[in-house]
Amino acid sequence: MPDNTETAGESVAYINALVYTVDTSKPWVSAFIVSHDGFFTHVGSTEAVLSEAKQFHMVVVDLKGHFTMPGIHDAHMHLLYSGLALTSNAAIDMDATHLDIAEKVKHGSCTCEYMNAYQDWVLASAYNNQGFPDGVADRKYLDKLFPDQPVVVSGGAAHAMLLNTAALIQAGYDIENEPDTHGGKFFRRPDGSLTGELAESAMAKAALSIPAPNRAHVKRALKHAIRLAHKAGVTSTQEASSNTIMLQVLNEMEREGSLQLDISTHIVHENEWLASESKESLQKLLEVADQHASKHIDTRFVKIMMDGVPLPPLFTHASLNDQEEIDHSMIVPENVADAVLKYDKKGLTVKIHCTGTGATRHALNAIEAARKSNPGGPRHEIAHNSGVHDDDFKRYAPLNVTAEMSPAELFLHPVTAASEGLMNWNFAKMIDAGAHITIGSDWGAVPDPSLFQHMANIVEIVRKGDKAAGGQVLCRMMTLNGAIAVNREKELGSIEVGKKANFIVMSKDLSKGEFDGAKVLRTYFEGEKVWDANE
Missing domain, CATH: 3.10.310.70 (Diaminopimelate Epimerase; Chain A, domain 1)
Structure with a gap:
């Protein structure tokens, strides 16, 4: 029931939907109410919601049986790029x-x-x-x-x-x-x-x-990227290559009220080519990151590039040799363990890019060292996880490490098949090990960052042939698991009373694994419609 009866009439009631809440205590409902300031205030049956709507003379939206779920959390995007x-x-x-x-x-x-x-x-x-x-x-x-x-x-x-x-x-x-x-x-x-x-x-x-674009064009580019994110049903994301100009422009958008996306900004650690910014400037940015934080911008995140990619003709990933020793020739940063511990003690989550088995083990070793020195530190992440040694899957859960699986486009792809085992996103082993898993598009320049078609390729893999069960697992990975990874599960990730009204209306029932051909019909951010396929 709305908390404030004086503003209850400004709420909007959504009815006749097939709502998968991703809340285990109440996974299925048919209706909910969104307050004038963008929060879920009632989640339940159409009958109960209609009763509230009638009492307070609310506007009512009939969702006509469409599958509805929380907005997508894309765990790895490059919005500015x-x-x-x-x-x-x-x-x-x-x-x-x-x-x-x-x-x-x-x-x-x-x-x-x-x-x-x-x-x-x-x-x-x-x-x-x-x-x-x-x-x-x-x-x-x-x-x-x-x-x-x-x-x-x-x-x-x-x-x-x-x-x-x-x-x-x-x-x-x-x-x-x-x-x-x-x-x-x-x-x-x-x-x-x-x-x-x-x-x-x-x-x-x-x-x-390369000359940097002016701030007006950076804003134009970010608005275009966010519009495409809304089209893909994304309402929150982790920006994996944040730099100074991006944070400055996001702050400007926040001040003018045009930032309609929750963004966890992973500020780049030292890597100049990824950030298009000098090491010195990036370090200064990390020192004052909290000054850029706002309602929709969370700056408690750092990005470390551990190695490269297992793609021809580059092969810049860091592997393990026959003796299971790490190939340090492809490890990019120096003193990774020191860097992880430094950020860990500051309460910053570190996302570490790893595509080879050696890089992944090196990252886990660094996180394990930080845990021993600072047991109460934040949850960290390994990005990609396309190369994980069999002995390392079991280390994720005890170390409280998020397995951020990306890029989704390559989970099953001709390039992946041709890699001769160098790229392998083993969802089954990661799930069996009890790891916390999120999904990322690793969006970079393709016109459509949508995850749904890529999920169609793996939906039967994640639950070993059970498509419906796989659908629900993937829905959780793309929503609540993402919110947990960025420590915002009390605000985002599921349709529950008190949480932000970020939700999407779909053309198919994703809870049954119907990802193939699924389209976002409408995307809502804090109760406001930000994408409509019919407009």
Whole structure:
């Protein structure tokens, strides 16, 4: 029942729905009431809700039997990267060959919605090495059409980029004699000169040299990204590569009342190419992170890049050798254990990117050391978990580590199948080990960050053939488990009295595992409709 009878009439009653609350004490209801300030005040039957609505003369919305559930928590998104890429970058078909990639960049640079966001530089996404002869990308293909203008094309799941000669020169690379760097990979021609393809920390000079878009355009890009997130049913997320300009603009949006998404901002630890920001600046940001916190911005999070990706031709992941020793040549940051302990003592949750078995074990070791030194520290996360040794699954639950499974697109995919076991998201073993599991899209530039079609690929795997049970498990992973991971389960993640009215209306019953072809009909954030498929 509404707490304040004076404002009860301003509430809205939603009736005749198939509501999966994700609340184990009351998993199924048919109606609820949302207060004028965006909270669930009554969750129950249509009859009871209609009685309240009649008494207080509420507006009533008939959901006409549609499946309704809490809003999605995407545990791994790159909102700014995606927003900029989709509004400002030239688009390249991943199947483009070396013969037409430069033409596509040229065409895209003239037709992207917002030209010149990076001043004279052209950014594009994304190339595929298989489109080049012998799988070798080279700047010469870009140089033909762009002899003087700097061009940067992302690739390798954003862990690599291809630069033309002009971009290499402006970024300060020594094309003939650039030295190797720890955690980085420079691709070279037979004579030792750079091909223009760079991976991991080798991209740092380029990332710091690309002109940053102005704040007005950053806001435009973020609003576009959030709009697409709403379309995918996302009402809360973990931004996995937060930097200074993003937090400044999010704060500006918060002040003007236009931020309609709960965002846990993982501020990047040291990694310059991921944040497009210097180590020194990132450290200063982490020191004052709490000054950027607000109603919808939670800054108690840090992102550490442990290794790279198990994708050809990069193979920058950190594995275990035959003696089960960690390959430290691919471990990017130094003194990881010290960094985790430092943040742990500050009460900050650390999300550690790990794609290889060695990286995952190294991260678990660092978290275990922090637990011994500071037993009451916060829950930490390992991102991706595509490479976990059989002996390490059992360590997640005792260490209170969230297994953030992403990118969802690759759970079952031809690229995954071709990885010869290097990429394996083993949901069954993680569930059997009792790990806390969340789902992330790892959204970066594709037009649709929706998780549903990818869940269709694994729904029978998570409960070993039981599609309906798998549907409910995945619904929880995408909602309440995410809220628990960011320590906001008292506010978000389920449809319960007192929680924020973040919910979605779907075209199919996800609780039965009907993810294939499922569409979001409407998304509500704090009681306000922020997406309607019919509008």
